[in-house]
Amino acid sequence: MSVKVEASHGGIPHGKIAAAGIIIALVSLYIAVIGHEVLGFDYFAFFGGIAAIGALIWGNSAIKRLCSYGIGAGVPSAGMLAFGSGLFGMFLGIAIGAMTSVWIIPVAVLVIALITGVILGWIANTVLNMKIPVMIQSLAELAAVGALTTLGLRTVAIGGLELEAGFVFVAVGFIAVAFMLGAIALQHPFNACLGPGETQDRTNMLVIECGFLSMIIMAVISFVAVSAVAGWISLVIAIIGWAVSYKKYIALSKRDAAAWLDAKPFVDAEEE
Amino acid sequence: MQEIIIGIGVTALAGALAAVAGAAEDTESNIGSQGDPNSQVQLAPQMGYTHRIYNKAVSGEPPAYTLWVTLACGVAWAFLMMGMNAILAIVLGTVLATIVQGVYATTAYLGRTASLSKFGQPVFTDVLKSVTTVTMGHAFVAIFTTVVICYLLATVIGHPFSLPLLGIVWGLALGAAGSATGNPYYGKERQYQNQKFGAGVPISASGNIVRYAEAGQRSSIDNGFFTAKFGGPASGLCFGLIVFFELWRTVLFEHYLAGWGAVIAGAVIIIIFMVIDRYVEKWARENYGPYTEA
């Protein structure tokens, strides 16, 4: 039958991880804005990927907190809900940025997504009677994570945050790729590491690995919209980041595994 | 008239490709052990049954395949925009998606297995190496054929959606069809081969999956041999029929009755499938069971 969702306790508290993730995400997005607006080049597109990773670290911690309550559907569905609701905030934030100033976009996206998430969380908790203490906060956080991650991956692909460049991204459907990459990258680390032996550093390393992996794909796609130099910068950074984090993740798995066997049979307790 | 003939050709080709995609998808997910039956692979060590089965807990099959197919579509479309030849672009997109699939598969296996350390479930690196490459091979077939379907729909038939958006639609449908049809055959028939044939697995037997092969200890590749005989083709038939009839009813009948022709044709097809289902259920009740006296 069903397996109980178990996660490690202790470790770095959720608040600290959330704060770190949100700061990484916003600072990186603003560096990308500075690159595009002040310095006038798109070489800083890769900071969008860093922003996505920051947001994913935050989101992973939130999803772990939410799913340890048992929400009646799998971990992946929480990722889908996060990105589905976050997308509206992202688009509206960018539209508001187009009317006012591009500097507003990251904060506007964050705030609108948080509000969307709060309302969805309230609906789930009261109307649907789920009564999960962290539901409202978690869905708000997840919607914000969905919005910031999509925004970050979009920045990798088009080099900036403005509306004008973005419609190429929407019309040819690259937004769909960013959407799915983010949704799976958000739910995968906790879903893949859950179990009684889950450790926080290993799961977080997997978040970083998933983030860089998603960034590789967006960097490949980015050659359509950004300058070749910017595309190569993003691609090289993404590949190096992915390789390092993947290697570290394997090392951490080796540390946590019961045994690390190559071409050996399992030994059954009953057979001995 | 020529438009209809091209449409019929695309319909036939897309249906055939979809059948291949469905079969490859199901075999891939069974070799990697993905989706609902994987709950038993996860459960077995906790019940004291150590095993050498893969544990590809990326997510359910529908979201996972949505990502692989959308990703391949997006990358292929990017290469096409850069002026690359279509076939090369699709192949390169599929290769990238397959690599991503392989990476996700390994991290899922390592993550889930390492988290089961309390129950003494070891990580088998030979399983990691042999099974991952086999699932990647099947995934390549499934993704490539689905992307080609999407490409045909976007360019030849002229569906308004862009290629990656079609990737979301058909990737999700592929995963849904493959998991719906293929999962029970892997979950019940293969994992619980030791249980009675022609009956569901009693809940009390949960976790006691078969861990030995014809010779030696079973790895997930042995599950692929088995499900490729029924679950794979059945899933292929399912996805193939979905794609074929979805296109066929529109291509042939859209021009009648100001578009209502396609709707009526679809409704008739649905009723025919309902009748077949009634027949199957009736046949099953007459030939199997009842298990207990009413």
Added chain:
Amino acid sequence: MSAIAAKAGADAGAFQPVPSIIALVLAIIVIAVGFVLGVGQTLCLIVLGAALIAFGVHFVPVGGAPAAMGQAPGIATGVPMLAAGAGLAGLFGGAWAAELGLAVALAGGAIGGALMMAITCLMVNMSYVFGMGIPPASGKIEKDPLTGYTQPEFKSQGTEGHGLPFISYVGGVIGGLLGGLGGTLIYLELLAFYEAVMPAADAVGLAGILAVAMFLVIAVLAAYNITGTIEGPHDPKFKRFPRAIIAAILASGLCGLLALLLVALV
């Protein structure tokens, strides 16, 4: 979905009158804001589409992990994704027929979703009957209300039933029908709205991805309402659908307003 089909809340089945009324009032406020901004009619139709989706999800027979072992009836996959699979297949058909007028496109979307479910459900039964030698049987009812077949004696020992009895099959088809209809309605409304102010390719891309996003939000909320698995319209859990519809009305009103503001503001 995956290994974690977790437990539901203690009394998750009860209808919540007070929050429901608050939610409806909020939804009316959201829609009123929509009318003030001049997008009221579009918003109303989007909300209607979302309500149809939420209702439709409750028809789809989903058994989750136990169904994959023949321990419970239904389709062996997750609720939100199966519903989304059918709904998006419908959306595909509806978007294709968009130029033929609203009625044809909506009907095309509905039939597209229903066709996907009709084929999938048939293949599920084929797999159980011809692959594993198991007849369909429901665990929740004594008699199939459509065929009159008695169920308990065809339930194998130690299970809650297996496969898709005809009532579940019909439920699946209706679920696909409503999902395809609702998804297509949302897409067409957004498309018509965006097409007025931006190039066609942008409008299709934006409307398409937002329709997909909204579909996923509503389907996941409805799945939370179902808490994992449902057998179809005869399942006692089916009676929970009013809550999901209210939830969908508010959620889609909010998301729809954001999606429409996108253009109303620019």
